[in-house]
Amino acid sequence: MTTKTYYLTTPIYYANSRPHVGSAYTTIACDAVARYKRMCGYDVAYLSGTDEHGVNIERAAEKLGITPAELVDRNQKIFRDLWKLLGIQLTHFVRTTSTEHARAVQTLVRRTRRHSPDAIYKAKYEGRYCIYDNLYVSDSAEPANCPLCGRPAELISEENYFFRLSAYQEKLLTLYQKQPDFVQPDFRMNEVRSFVEAGLKDVSISRKAIKWGIPWPDDPEHVFYVWYDALSSYISGIGFGEGPEGDANPRFKELWPADVHMIGKEIIRFHAVYWPAFLMAAGLPLPKRIFAHGWLLFEQEKMSKSKGNIAYAEPIVNAFDELAGAKVGNDALRYYLLRETVFGQDGNFSREALVTRYNADLANGLGNLASRTLAMIHQYRGGQVPEVSQKAKDTPGFGRFFSPEWSESTKKARVRILHSYDEFQFSAAAGEIWEIVANWGDQVLSTYQPWAKEPQPGQEWFVDALLWLVAETLRHVAVLAHPIIPDATQKIWEQLGQTGKLGDQRIDQLKWGELRPGTRVGRPEAVFPRIEKKEAVERMEAMEEEIRKGPAPAPKAEPAAAASAPAAPGATSRIGIEDFAKVELRVGEVKSAERVAGTDRLMKLVVDIGTEQRQIVAGIAAAYTPEQVVGRKVVIVANLEPRKLRGVESNGMVVAATRPDGSPVLCTFIEDVPVGSRLK
Ligand code: ME8
Numbered sequence: 001m002t003t004k005t006y007y008l009t010t011p012i013y014y015a016n017s018r019p020h021v022g023s024a025y026t027t028i029a030c031d032a033v034a035r036y037k038r039m040c041g042y043d044v045a046y047l048s049g050t051d052e053h054g055v056n057i058e059r060a061a062e063k064l065g066i067t068p069a070e071l072v073d074r075n076q077k078i079f080r081d082l083w084k085l086l087g088i089q090l091t092h093f094v095r096t097t098s099t100e101h102a103r104a105v106q107t108l109v110r111r112t113r114r115h116s117p118d119a120i121y122k123a124k125y126e127g128r129y130c131i132y133d134n135l136y137v138s139d140s141a142e143p144a145n146c147p148l149c150g151r152p153a154e155l156i157s158e159e160n161y162f163f164r165l166s167a168y169q170e171k172l173l174t175l176y177q178k179q180p181d182f183v184q185p186d187f188r189m190n191e192v193r194s195f196v197e198a199g200l201k202d203v204s205i206s207r208k209a210i211k212w213g214i215p216w217p218d219d220p221e222h223v224f225y226v227w228y229d230a231l232s233s234y235i236s237g238i239g240f241g242e243g244p245e246g247d248a249n250p251r252f253k254e255l256w257p258a259d260v261h262m263i264g265k266e267i268i269r270f271h272a273v274y275w276p277a278f279l280m281a282a283g284l285p286l287p288k289r290i291f292a293h294g295w296l297l298f299e300q301e302k303m304s305k306s307k308g309n310i311a312y313a314e315p316i317v318n319a320f321d322e323l324a325g326a327k328v329g330n331d332a333l334r335y336y337l338l339r340e341t342v343f344g345q346d347g348n349f350s351r352e353a354l355v356t357r358y359n360a361d362l363a364n365g366l367g368n369l370a371s372r373t374l375a376m377i378h379q380y381r382g383g384q385v386p387e388v389s390q391k392a393k394d395t396p397g398f399g400r401f402f403s404p405e406w407s408e409s410t411k412k413a414r415v416r417i418l419h420s421y422d423e424f425q426f427s428a429a430a431g432e433i434w435e436i437v438a439n440w441g442d443q444v445l446s447t448y449q450p451w452a453k454e455p456q457p458g459q460e461w462f463v464d465a466l467l468w469l470v471a472e473t474l475r476h477v478a479v480l481a482h483p484i485i486p487d488a489t490q491k492i493w494e495q496l497g498q499t500g501k502l503g504d505q506r507i508d509q510l511k512w513g514e515l516r517p518g519t520r521v522g523r524p525e526a527v528f529p530r531i532e533k534k535e536a537v538e539r540m541e542a543m544e545e546e547i548r549k550g551p552a553p554a555p556k557a558e559p560a561a562a563a564s565a566p567a568a569p570g571a572t573s574r575i576g577i578e579d580f581a582k583v584e585l586r587v588g589e590v591k592s593a594e595r596v597a598g599t600d601r602l603m604k605l606v607v608d609i610g611t612e613q614r615q616i617v618a619g620i621a622a623a624y625t626p627e628q629v630v631g632r633k634v635v636i637v638a639n640l641e642p643r644k645l646r647g648v649e650s651n652g653m654v655v656a657a658t659r660p661d662g663s664p665v666l667c668t669f670i671e672d673v674p675v676g677s678r679l680k
Helices: 021-039 055-064 068-085 099-115 165-178 186-197 226-231 250-255 265-282 313-324 329-340 351-381 390-394 398-402 404-422 426-448 460-481 486-495 533-549 577-581
Strands: 005-014 043-051 092-095 120-130 135-138 154-163 219-224 260-264 290-293 296-298 585-595 603-608 613-618 633-637 643-645 648-650 656-658 664-666
Touching: 005 021, 005 250, 021 043, 021 260, 021 290, 021 296, 021 313, 021 329, 021 404, 043 068, 043 226, 055 068, 055 135, 068 092, 068 313, 099 120, 099 265, 154 219, 154 265, 165 186, 165 265, 186 265, 219 226, 226 265, 260 265, 265 290, 313 329, 313 351, 313 533, 329 351, 329 426, 329 486, 351 426, 351 460, 351 486, 351 533, 390 398, 390 460, 398 404, 398 460, 404 426, 404 460, 426 460, 460 486, 613 648
Parallel strands: 005 043, 005 260, 043 092, 260 290
Antiparallel strands: 120 135, 120 154, 585 603, 585 633, 603 613, 643 648, 656 664
């Protein structure tokens, strides 16, 4: 029997900014799909990567005084490390600066020219370009200002290679008609169709003014322009590029076309219009499905680096692990992201809601059911799964749990859950699984209350049946929830005395009743210890602050702020004086101070810096009272991008040292010094 393959991808991430929870959303969702498909017996290939070319990378590297290659090397590692921390089971990671990728992109163009000689042509490109920021501002000759520096962008005119997208309008419409699920959810398909019906313009796919890119085959004055290069990663990453037609690699033949490209909604046109047209022109099969999910919003807007309203994933995972004293952070984040929002629609991110979900569904729900079940098996049955007697099966009411009808109804629930996974409806799948926790587990226990009194003589048959029932429920839940919360379910699996990796179990072949009596169960250990909400949120925010102070990869489209490597004590990471000069440190005087509501850590200050009064939020409230800081001269970083902490805008940062216990000590002066003086 040959194994079926399943190939899914995330977008490749821009390597010019650090990934945040919004970026991790696509990757976590795909990881749940990959794990689910593996549990259905597929040979799964799961690809992600980093998008490492383009003007933004060139500029960001220049600002940091390093080469673009150094910058992307540094940044791609941050992505890989995060995916590792989050337990993402990627099988392929593409970097667009790799030689294999460059060869694949060039081969794709050569192949396209053979298959569709008219598809690519050279013509004059006219657009607006900012010479100060090296940025293509618009693709039209209309006057426009640079969004970064505000100066008028210059009209540039250069020979470019164009892709004849206009020739693919009919073919694309036929594709959407024949395959209405090509784009999902449905409402996105409608958007794409309307866009194509309105007419398509040819797109420029090369540039002359940029140097940091893949050279055009046989015309190295040009480099590929971003999207043609980036989209090709879906095929280059699995071996396209070998042989004259590019498709000689056996793994590529096995995996392509992709089963699904999972993306965020803002990049749907590139995937559902450009990409299929590029592939048609090259005579290559099209991906089977494009699924566009919604945005993760934070403080009412799309979480994004350029807006500064971001939360990182690392502090969330680490704070949970630390406070729970167990490795629960990954599962907490995954569960929250997949459960809270209907996949496909926008959803809100909030640290408070994350902790609430964790405590309610994971700690009090599944975790509590697991510990109670195991504790009772130890207490009443010496740690062995008991057997269900005929008497239990024959008992009116109670006996239904052991009847063929019950077995059938568990099957129906499983089918619904699997269907939800197949449709990427993680929230519905999780909802149904937690119904099982509540109805087959918690409710059965509270109805029959085996812990209310010691089992009475003659009641053994009842205790046996009840314990088997909840343990079997737990086994079911562990298998069904594994794609969503892999760490805890593996633990529960082992606690139930099951061997091997849970990920190797066939979720599609799960059957009610297969928990073997006599199985020895492990010690009940809390899989999800409860954590205290206020403490957890504050810890996440404090850890987040550490990251912000630490190694900032170059920001996406704004000037680099003080971006230096985090120096552990004694670390040798040095910066040049020109980097230090970018940080504007000034003397300020605190004019007023008040605690930020709902947190013990943050204080809102108004600081006079000579030229103006700034509102700054500082993490000093646990160490100082407002009275202690008013009137005090402090050091502030004056040229930080404004950002919000607990919804309060902070326009700068107060400099403080950190004691070994983590408490801050404000930096101040012994001699008098005028407000506004610069520190250098
Ligand atoms: O677009 N909520 O890269 P990228 C949900 N390099 N998803 C979000 C999000 C948020 N707040 N912020 C980002 C690119 N994402 C290109 C792709 S593919 C050939 C080239 C998602 O780093 C976003 O929607 O800007 C996208 O799916 C992914 O993160 C990468 O975004």
